[in-house]
Amino acid sequence: xxxxxxxxxxxxxxxxxxxxxxxxxxxxxxxxxxxxxxxxxxxxxxxxxxxxxxxxxxxxxxxxxxxxxxxxxxxxxxxxxxxxxxxxxxxxxxxxxxxxxxxxxxxxxxxxxxxxxxxxxxxxxxxxxxxxxxxxxxxxxxxxxxxxxxxxxxxxxxxxxxxxxxxxxxxxxxxxxxxxxxxxxxxxxxxxxxxxxxxxxxxxxxxxxxxxxxxxxxxxxxxxxxxxxxxxxxxxxxxxxxxxxxxxxxxxxxxxx
Amino acid sequence: xxxxxxxxxxxxxxxxxxxxxxxxxxxxxxxxxxxxxxxxxxxxxxxxxxxxxxxxxxxxxxxxxxxxxxxxxxxxxxxxxxxxxxxxxxxxxxxxxxxxxxxxxxxxxxxxxxxxxxxxxxxxxxxxxxxxxxxxxxxxxxxxxxxxxxxxxxxxxxxxxxxxxxxxxxxxxxxxxxxxxxxxxxxxxxxxxxxxxxxxxxxxxxxxxxxxxxxxxxxxxxxxxxxxxxxxxxxxxxxxxxxxxxxxxxxxxxxxxxxxxxxxxxxxxxxxxxxxxxxxxxxxxxxxxxxxxxxxxxxx
Ligand SMILES: Cc1cc2nc3c(=O)[nH]c(=O)nc-3n(C[C@H](O)[C@H](O)[C@H](O)COP(=O)(O)OP(=O)(O)OC[C@H]3O[C@@H](n4cnc5c(N)ncnc54)[C@H](O)[C@@H]3O)c2cc1C
Ligand SMILES: Cc1cc2nc3c(=O)[nH]c(=O)nc-3n(C[C@H](O)[C@H](O)[C@H](O)COP(=O)(O)O)c2cc1C
Ligand code: FES
Numbered sequence: 001x002x003x004x005x006x007x008x009x010x011x012x013x014x015x016x017x018x019x020x021x022x023x024x025x026x027x028x029x030x031x032x033x034x035x036x037x038x039x040x041x042x043x044x045x046x047x048x049x050x051x052x053x054x055x056x057x058x059x060x061x062x063x064x065x066x067x068x069x070x071x072x073x074x075x076x077x078x079x080x081x082x083x084x085x086x087x088x089x090x091x092x093x094x095x096x097x098x099x100x101x102x103x104x105x106x107x108x109x110x111x112x113x114x115x116x117x118x119x120x121x122x123x124x125x126x127x128x129x130x131x132x133x134x135x136x137x138x139x140x141x142x143x144x145x146x147x148x149x150x151x152x153x154x155x156x157x158x159x160x161x162x163x164x165x166x167x168x169x170x171x172x173x174x175x176x177x178x179x180x181x182x183x184x185x186x187x188x189x190x191x192x193x194x195x196x197x198x199x200x201x202x203x204x205x206x207x208x209x210x211x212x213x214x215x216x217x218x219x220x221x222x223x224x225x226x227x228x229x230x231x232x233x234x235x236x237x238x239x240x241x242x243x244x245x246x247x248x249x250x251x252x253x254x255x256x257x
Numbered sequence: 258x259x260x261x262x263x264x265x266x267x268x269x270x271x272x273x274x275x276x277x278x279x280x281x282x283x284x285x286x287x288x289x290x291x292x293x294x295x296x297x298x299x300x301x302x303x304x305x306x307x308x309x310x311x312x313x314x315x316x317x318x319x320x321x322x323x324x325x326x327x328x329x330x331x332x333x334x335x336x337x338x339x340x341x342x343x344x345x346x347x348x349x350x351x352x353x354x355x356x357x358x359x360x361x362x363x364x365x366x367x368x369x370x371x372x373x374x375x376x377x378x379x380x381x382x383x384x385x386x387x388x389x390x391x392x393x394x395x396x397x398x399x400x401x402x403x404x405x406x407x408x409x410x411x412x413x414x415x416x417x418x419x420x421x422x423x424x425x426x427x428x429x430x431x432x433x434x435x436x437x438x439x440x441x442x443x444x445x446x447x448x449x450x451x452x453x454x455x456x457x458x459x460x461x462x463x464x465x466x467x468x469x470x471x472x473x474x475x476x477x478x479x480x481x482x483x484x485x486x487x488x489x490x491x492x493x494x495x496x497x498x499x500x501x502x503x504x505x506x507x508x509x510x511x512x513x514x515x516x517x518x519x520x521x522x523x524x525x526x527x528x529x530x531x532x533x534x535x536x537x538x539x540x541x542x543x544x545x546x547x548x549x550x551x552x553x554x555x556x557x
Pocket of ligand 3: 222224225243
């Protein structure tokens with residue numbers, strides 16, 4: 001059941017320049033699945049909307065989120081100390097359909113701040129016995145979460161400046177290392193997702209991509225966060241769909257990005 | 258202690274409703290908020306056919322509020338009746354359907370389709386700032402507003418609330434025009450037209466460039482407009498604009514609102530409207546107020 005609830009900050013630290021790892025104790029954790037996100041509410045009253053952040057990991061009683069300080073809200077949140085509480089809205093979004101991935105080889109691609117949710121997915125795939133290889137794309141050699149991926153699955157790295165792993169994008173790393181799979185799961189910036197969609201189409205692979213959009217409600221009420229769809233959407237009855245409810249994970253074939 | 262109010266013969270168990278476009282059709286919030294507690298639910302704007310709405314980004318946060326340019330995306334009245342209205346029938350609250358259109362004929366078509374349903378009232382959105390031709394024009398010219406109200410009243414079998422735009426020179430003239438056209442009530446304010454610019458990218462934040470400004474920051478403007486409008490007309494006024502707690506709601510009631518709507522605050526707290534109801538009750542206990550109606554317009 002979705003709800004707004006108060007969560008206790010168990011751990012909060014900077015894991016790379018401007019990238020923070022936040023662990024929250026909350027009963028919402030039980031309901032989390034990979035690909036989903038939660039809204040974190042800033043406390044400053046001038047900021048009225050939640051900040052959507054993906055789940056990077058979860059167990060029975062805690063949620064972990066890894067986020068980048070992007071603007072005022074995340075800057076404020078980065079100052080919260082462990083022992084404090086924070087209000088969150090969750091669990092939001094659909095998440096990955098693990099059933100659909102069974103028996104297939106998966107390539108999970110994370111670009112920049114799209115990397116964190118792929119860690120939770122990597123853990124779930126390992127538990128489900130689904131073969132998975134992660135490819136992580138960074139700007140430079142200031143990598144984060146890389147070692148944690150290595151504990152879960154084969155892990156390759158790409159960096160735009162070539163200072164870590166393959167020089168270039170996650171797709172360059174796939175090509176350089178001759179990686180093959182039946183399915184791609186990807187989260188990252190829009191240019192990366194566009195390239196992934198094209199690549200999957202070319203190779204005849206399935207692709208599930210996680211989209212981002214500005215959100216107000218997070219629960220499907222405001223229609224702020226839509227993305228264009230190939231077919232008429234069952235809920236909206238027009239060619240767009242709500243990322244916060246029907247997404248953020250979509251079959252790349254079904255969305256026009 | 259009496260919390261109920263009456264608008265055009267429709268008895269609301271309390272004066273608190275949800276503002277159009279901020280609460281879906283209630284369905285989206287039903288697992289988080291107790292819909293049965295609400296005086297009324299005002300649905301997202303619905304048109305005669307499905308509307309795609311505007312390109313994204315459609316929403317942006319601003320200091321103490323937000324901008325939206327959804328563009329009145331909706332599935333059309335037929336789907337709305339089949340799905341959303343059916344859903345709402347299970348709840349013990351009044352349903353007010355917000356109606357949008359590009360032309361008077363489109364408004365009338367929606368109203369006629371809803372005439373034989375259990376809907377309690379219509380709220381006519383003549384004031385959406387995010388739709389190109391139409392809507393706002395109906396709400397910015399007193400003559401057009403009066404004529405539009407008349408045309409809708411001629412076909413409506415349920416009370417008609419005209420929702421006014423704050424983007425006008427004289428809110429009093431607009432309130433009087435709606436009343437002259439036969440409106441059973443007026444509601445205000447819809448959103449103020451705003452703009453946000455991303456200085457790093459030197460781009461408009463919203464794809465639509467402008468968007469409707471709502472949330473706590475607009476409240477003083479809204480309270481002033483509700484005061485002016487309610488003192489100009491005899492029909493009931495539904496006040497909204499930045500209400501996020503009972504104190505805010507009480508300002509509107511004291512200014513002259515018979516009922517209030519909670520809008521953007523739903524995004525900050527899905528239970529905001531329930532907390533407004535609780536807070537109004539607590540206020541009445543504190544001041545020994547027997548009947549909420551004694552507070553309407555009681556400012557001096
Ligand atoms: C489904 C989803 C999952 C996300 N997961 C993560 C994650 O795991 N880690 C992470 O670092 N970031 C994630 N983001 C992006 C994150 O939500 C934004 O970086 C954050 O909201 C910025 O807030 P701010 O106040 O610091 O920035 P500001 O620019 O000051 O924010 C102003 C407003 O714009 C919104 N906004 C700004 N950037 C974005 C954006 N890229 N996407 C959506 N809304 C935005 C804010 O929520 C706020 O309402 C995710 C976004 C979505 C939609
Ligand atoms: C996302 C969003 C969508 C809205 N959609 C509608 C709508 O469809 N019809 C309408 O009459 N008003 C619409 N409004 C205006 C609100 O109903 C309300 O008049 C306004 O937001 C002021 O109240 P608030 O500050 O409490 O939000 C919308 C507002 C928001 C924020
Ligand atoms: S954020 Fe409101 S519908 Fe998705």
